[in-house]
Amino acid sequence: MQIDLGNLAALALGCTVSAGGGGGDPRIGELMAAEAIERCGPVEVRPLSSFGEAEVIMPCGMIGAPTVMMEKIPHGAEGRIIRETYEKQFGLPVAALMPFELGGLNGVLPVAWAAHAGLPLLDGDLMGRAFPELHMLTPHLSGMSGSPAVITDERRQTIVFDARDNVWLEKLVRNCVAALGGSACGGLYTMTAAEAAGPVIEGTVTRALGIGEALRRDGEDRVAAVARVTPLARLGQGKIIDIERRATGRFVQGSTLIEGHGVDAGRLFRLEFQNENLVLLEDGAPLATVPDVITLLNAHTGHGLVTEETRYGQRVEIVVFPAPAAWTSAAGLAAVGPRAFGYDFDFVPVQVSGG
């Protein structure tokens, strides 16, 4: 399996769906990857089982505001700089890159770096979706430290973090990114293939690719095509009739009202988000919640909608993908379940019907 100029667009499209409303527009990452693949060749995507136990895997991505990166585009060597910094730290060569977040911009950015570095990409990630904070990654659940973490900016400055714990790491990195101008690139939770066997959510790169390819096929029910790639629930279709957004400091919070259409005429859905979509409500009761991945698909284009882009009048289909198993464990729900985001109810696992 490889990512080349023929299937890169499908991967980017799949990343808009797997993000659950967050993660930013993947476009700048897609352009970077296209440029890197053109110059350096396609990127090999390999399963975890193909790596030797001691081989080093480097999870990476951008940290900060994707909107800033639309201006301050990376130079393209970030992946190599992070890797070299790690190699100096560990004295071991990095064998593969891996997206730490398979959703939005971060689902495609590591493809550009892998092409540039001539390294394979591991078929997996540490979120299985998009989340806002650095301790919302699967290795945190098993007590693994995100440190040493490496951040680099477009001036080729690098900073290595050795934090007391992952909550501190999030705080230090986030403030450092602000000082660097609102966006930077980083690696964290770098681990051996043996260590990766627990936390890595496998197959997410090929899954996003499959979702994107299904959405790009013409002349059929797109969502049904996606359901053949990965289990999902269709919770409703309708029109966005109101959207409210506010900047609360570290997050953009708000809600979207969706009026049911077609078979869902007469229903009213309320989708609440904090960077990513958190809960889908009907008559005050949750139909779906984090950590399940709630995505609004644009009914005209099939794209997953980023919360920044939703606006009145858009026709949408509400689809929900079951969360990776790591997030539905007791520890997972404590970290990213509805109560972790301030809701007074428990996780409502979505009921998946066969494709």
Next chain:
Amino acid sequence: MAEHDELRVGVDVGGTNTDAVLLDGRNRLLAKIKHPTTPDVTTGLLSALQQVLRQEPDAAARVGRVMVGTTHATNAILHRRNLRRVATVRLGGPATHAVPPLRGWPADLRASISCGETIVDGGVEMTGEPLVPLDEDAVRRFLDSVSEQAEGIAVAGVFSPVLPDQEYRVEELVAEVLGERPVSLSHEVGSLGLLERENATVLNAALVEVAEQVTAGLQNALSALGISVETFVAQNDGTVMSLDYARRYPILTIGSGPTNSMRGAGHLTGERDALVVDVGATTTVMGMLTQGFPRESTAPVDVGGVRTNFRMPDLVSLSLGGGTMVGPPGTGILDAGSVGNRLSAEALVFGGGVPTLIDAAVAAGRAAVGDVGRTTGHTRLLHRAVAACDTRLAEAVDRVKASAREVPLIAVGGGSALVPQDLPGVLTVHRPEHHEVANAIGAAVAGVSGAVDRVFSYVNGREEAIAEAVRLARDEAIRAGADPGLVDVVEVEEIPLAYLTQPVARLRVKAAGPLRMP
């Protein structure tokens, strides 16, 4: 001359027709003319002006202002004609190398425009602090290397809409190294999003030749008529710019046709917040007027196969018009294409044999043209077509509207009879007289504007940040010639940025008003 005596001329040079109107000092229509557009433009323009002025005694001497809208720039890009060779300077190194300038352009367009690109160290952060100092030597070396070929220079700096100083500095360096050579600066062309803004800037630099031809043609036509007054060119946001500015920023004319049509429709009905739908033979275009101006698109806009982000009206286009064929069984009822300009021969009501949407409108009693008797054998099919057309229009209404509030709709264009009197979410439907020259009227009543699109920190409060953005937009409108007492804020959009430590938002503010009287 007292201002209420002053006449105003509005002209719209379209692909098919050159329309001209004459308005009095209170913006009332005195005369109108439709004239075929000629290949050299000037001949048709001169002829249209002559004919419209002839309808009012002593008109040429009483004209105080001439406003012109044209599609020249669009056509030049589509046909790769009269484009200048451009050298592109991006200020963004060591960042931004991952995606070089002009990536993704159609190869032939790139070949006919670009004579070199470079990325030099420079650019600023979203706060305006420098990313790294501008590498002036690298700029000089690049300019030297393209001095033979470059007919224009495009300059795009990272976050230049926040702080344009480095772009101005490069303009000085061009003068120093190359002497007189047109320069296009990205912060004056596009908004946030470096690649799209840079693309728009390069296209702009390539269009300078076209702009000079148009402005020269216009000046020749006017002096042939003995008119020497202030002349303006319509921009795509419902405002006008001086000839000098149009020579420098021709790309801002792209999309002025639909904008003028919407502004003209608003003027004819007195509505300031309304949907405008323009139904032709093949296509229907719908947009939204807010406070008298077309709402702008926030998404990137494709110009000749290139992604750009300069302000464009936010429009929904449907392949739906009077000539749309009502489909044979097997295809979607409205998906069989259009008979286009053969409508007057092929539609049933005009004696032809093809059921079209104009036949459907006649059968439904919405239009009274041709012979309704010829539709009788097709009644059921035509009724289904009307219903399908209404559904598509209703969907377009929802896509264009910004909120659930009911708003009026203004229907213009040759196929506007298709628009039903009742549409969900629509308060009333207006069908104004003179709608066939709405374009030229829109040009004649255009105002001037100022806009801000930047990232603002809310550290000192959200209200303060918005007030600052509003002040900057108003000041710019006044500098552009707006009457300070009549400038209104017509659009404020707030997009909070996620994943940062402090509240930060992108604010887009636009202020506009009528031109100050001389």
